[in-house]
Amino acid sequence: MTDTTISATLIATLNRQLQRAGRHGFYRRLWGQSKVEITQSDDFARIPMVPYGAFAEDAHQIDPPRGSFFGRDVVRINLTPSSKGLRPIYFSAHDLVSLRRANAELLRRAGVTEDDVAITTLSYSLLPAGLMIQDAFEELGAKIIPVGPGETERTVALMRDWKVSVIYGNPSYAMRLHEAGAPPIRVLIAGGEPFSAIPGYKDAVRDALGSQIVLIESYGLAEAGTVARECRHQRGLHVAVDYAHLEVIDPASGEPLPRGEVGEIVVTHLDKEIMPLVRYRTGDLGVLDHVDCPCGRTLTLVGGIRGRADAMRKVKGVKLYPAQIRQLLDQDDTTRGRAFRLQVSDGGSTQQLSLILEGPPLADGALADLRTRFRKEVLIIPNDIRYEAVLPPGAIWLDDAQR
Numbered sequence: 001m002t003d004t005t006i007s008a009t010l011i012a013t014l015n016r017q018l019q020r021a022g023r024h025g026f027y028r029r030l031w032g033q034s035k036v037e038i039t040q041s042d043d044f045a046r047i048p049m050v051p052y053g054a055f056a057e058d059a060h061q062i063d064p065p066r067g068s069f070f071g072r073d074v075v076r077i078n079l080t081p082s083s084k085g086l087r088p089i090y091f092s093a094h095d096l097v098s099l100r101r102a103n104a105e106l107l108r109r110a111g112v113t114e115d116d117v118a119i120t121t122l123s124y125s126l127l128p129a130g131l132m133i134q135d136a137f138e139e140l141g142a143k144i145i146p147v148g149p150g151e152t153e154r155t156v157a158l159m160r161d162w163k164v165s166v167i168y169g170n171p172s173y174a175m176r177l178h179e180a181g182a183p184p185i186r187v188l189i190a191g192g193e194p195f196s197a198i199p200g201y202k203d204a205v206r207d208a209l210g211s212q213i214v215l216i217e218s219y220g221l222a223e224a225g226t227v228a229r230e231c232r233h234q235r236g237l238h239v240a241v242d243y244a245h246l247e248v249i250d251p252a253s254g255e256p257l258p259r260g261e262v263g264e265i266v267v268t269h270l271d272k273e274i275m276p277l278v279r280y281r282t283g284d285l286g287v288l289d290h291v292d293c294p295c296g297r298t299l300t301l302v303g304g305i306r307g308r309a310d311a312m313r314k315v316k317g318v319k320l321y322p323a324q325i326r327q328l329l330d331q332d333d334t335t336r337g338r339a340f341r342l343q344v345s346d347g348g349s350t351q352q353l354s355l356i357l358e359g360p361p362l363a364d365g366a367l368a369d370l371r372t373r374f375r376k377e378v379l380i381i382p383n384d385i386r387y388e389a390v391l392p393p394g395a396i397w398l399d400d401a402q403r
């Protein structure tokens with residue numbers, strides 16, 4: 001029995017979900033049949049995955065313009081941009097209840113209470129986020145003003161009058177509100193833009209908004225809703241385990257990986273009638289593990305989102321993720337925050353890995369430490385390490401940039 005084995009209760013829940021999914025043309029086409037049932041974990045791992053980005057677009061193609069999932073029970077129609085236009089995200093009345101409950105629980109763990117007055121500065125128009133967040137705060141019993149983006153002066157005045165303590169929205173906009181004279185807030189739940197993935201950004205926001213502020217990161221997709229969020233103890237992103245089943249797979253082979261290993265996150269809804277995701281490949285990298293947190297022992301995306309799966313390269317038989325190198329560099333003062341590039345070249349019969357670091361050359365001791373960290377954590381050591389005074393923004397893999 002591996003530690004990713006799923007319980008009998010979860011198998012029953014997944015079977016209910018598979019039955020719901022089989023009613024839709026999208027899954028009948030993907031599976032080649034309408035009825036899929038599982039009796040053990042291995043059965044689930046054999047169900048065909050939905051490729052990244054394909055869900056809303058492929059569903060649209062089956063029966064345009066409303067797509068394969070439209071039906072009588074739809075009550076909310078959100079729209080999300082795809083490369084070919086706006087595509088619908090549907091919810092039944094039941095779906096909205098399960099989503100708001102799951103999100104309210106994540107907000108509660110983040111430290112939001114009935115005494116808080118919140119605003120969200122994300123859009124209420126077309127996209128799923130605004131209304132989804134509104135619902136979640138109401139479910140929790142907190143107070144929320146549906147502010148939306150823009151109108152900075154009016155928003156600052158509202159924040160003063162209503163003693164707003166929580167903002168759900170873009171951290172960059174929260175900083176703008178602060179500069180425009182907004183009173184201090186207690187909790188900022190980041191959304192709408194990359195946050196901790198940008199080195200130094202979280203610290204900059206904390207410096208601007210005050211050291212006491214609780215900064216919360218969430219993980220979600222338009223197709224999935226929010227599926228994980230940090231709690232106020234910041235031990236990683238706790239998964240909404242009643243709402244979504246998360247797997248981590250090897251992006252190359254598609255095989256599920258054991259707990260604690262980095263791989264691509266795959267999402268399955270556990271209580272969604274319309275537009276349910278079954279094994280949707282997100283393209284995002286993460287590590288799943290159970291974490292003991294003061295808020296409870298929970299399955300958690302440890303260390304948050306670790307970059308994109310499509311940035312992975314195999315070098316000398318070892319899978320190398322740029323995000324892994326970032327973490328390794330950030331472990332030591334001599335390399336923390338330095339920009340870098342990776343380059344693979346054929347040095348005769350074997351591949352050569354080069355690391356190009358921004359900034360001054362490392363002293364011998366620091367260089368030896370860096371090599372040790374490479375050997376321990378990514379199993380291979382760069383054949384050479386070069387330095388550039390300044391690295392312009394661009395792809396991490398140097399040959400990608402040149403292509």
Ligand SMILES: [Zn+2]
Binds near residue numbers: 109231232234238294
């Ligand atoms: Zn926690």
